[in-house]
Amino acid sequence: MHQSQTQITEELYREYFRALVAGNRLGCSDVTKRLLDANVDIRSLYVDLFQRSLYEIGSLWEQNKVSVATEHIATSITEGLLFLAYPILFSTPRCGLRAVVACVANEYHQVGAKMVADLLELRGWDTFFVGANTPVQDLLRTLDDKKPDVCGLSVSISFNLTRLLEVIEAIGRREARLNIIVGGQAFRHGGVECLREYPWVTCLPTLDALEDFAKGRE
């Protein structure tokens, strides 16, 4: 029987955001648990609560309204809250597709990449999340070991785009046909043009774009 799914109201979002800015882990956890108990759509949780709030905190930091410490704590809290969705995420039936997701070397912002891995997992993909600051050789070994259908790479800071291209080329030398998807805040104000020479690389600027891509592969 289909259970109706609860929406994330603006009021609930604001309650969550206030707790997040204050570094109140328990407050954020409370809102998240209430939403999960009310059968919230996991994708909506990720996009409309976690992603939206992190973007908003990032914007406040850019305006010098919060410190970098606040931003780091918010990221840490959010990453901890992803666990609450894991019992649902990892119990969906497998669709037979695999992905390896990583952040390039010197990239320490991993929560966005993790959300990509998690949302693919929700669709039944078997995902292997390698983590932040992944050296090229480690990534290549993981690709050899897991033999994924897709490799996802995350770049948050635009001056790491050069490293991204190095990784793409290294992967291409090892496995020319592997589909690569890239994304992250580094592409917020352009940067896609650097991928023109790599037609097997797809830039997915949003989680909606990721959904469309995944549907196309399934």
Place this chain on the structure above:
Amino acid sequence: MVDNEALRDTLSDYVLADAPIIYLLLGSDGVILQANRHAREVLGQDVCGKPMEEVFCSFHDPLRVDELLSTGAEPRLLSVSTVSGMPQTRLFRFYQVGEHAAAIGAIDADELETLRSGLLEANQELANLSRELYKRNAALVRLDDVKNEFLGIAAHDLRNPISTISCYSDILVNDLEGQLSDDHMEFLSGMKSQTCFMLHLLDDLLDVTAIEMGKLRLDLQRADITSLVRRGVSLNRVVANRKNITLLFEPHVDIPEFYLDPAKIQQVIDNLLSNALKYSEPGTVVEIDVRSNEGYATLTVRDQGRGIPASELHKLFTAFGKTSVSATSGEKSVGLGLAIVKKIIEAHKGRVWVDSEVGRGSAFHVSLPMVQELGEP
């Protein structure tokens, strides 16, 4: 043109009132003469007038002002005792100010950065490991489901042919009695008993897999537990008589009917009695008792068997768990009966436990809530 005097005043005001650094003015004797606001917040409002030994932690030679000044503006790590009780380490520089010395202590930014990035990295690693753990756990659960499904299918598919063999061996035993040699009749009887054992095993396997896959459904009805026990005793009397074991059941009290699944509880009673008989010596007594107390009905099956070592009790209620104690007449067991008992009783929100002593026997207890209305907690 920079007004140096105005600049000095501004900086001085800033250091004294706002700067997040410890500023202390030390006399030549090491007494603290002046402290800025931040120093008073960290070290205590009464820091002025204290000797520096009371503020600076030094585990070896006492600190001396002249010795500190001799290092010039070279920074040195020193720890101070704070109002919170936790010592704090700062990078201190000492400057000559007339006859006195100014001590300036700042947070080591490099150390803080190392700490910050170390913590973030550790946190990320923990988050990633936890994700991996959840993922592997989910894979294990899926594997367990596949195993249970396979077991269920295998048991179900095996049951039919074995049932057929059991039937045919029954017919042969009945129809050929007197026509075959004693040895051949013994073979047929042996075939019959082996197929019976296999059927029981398959039934148990089917029960366990159904339970493990969450398919245990209770058919709750108002029933009389005393009648169920009487029926169990009656059904097991044949085996008891064959082994010369006395089954003793004398109900002392009337226990009112309550909601339970009669078929499942009958299964529990049969399993407990069957176990008691299996592990009892000839000439002994298996005593069954049913009592009620504070809303619970407790069934006890007590035997005078070999008893179970305390170190092995934990194996009893687990699937395929077997102890070192063997059946007294060589009866076979795969260790599913008590696991099924536990699952059924827990589904009734009851409890099962055992008391046992090697050489004296065991008592298995089952406690069931005496539910009078469906929907009661």
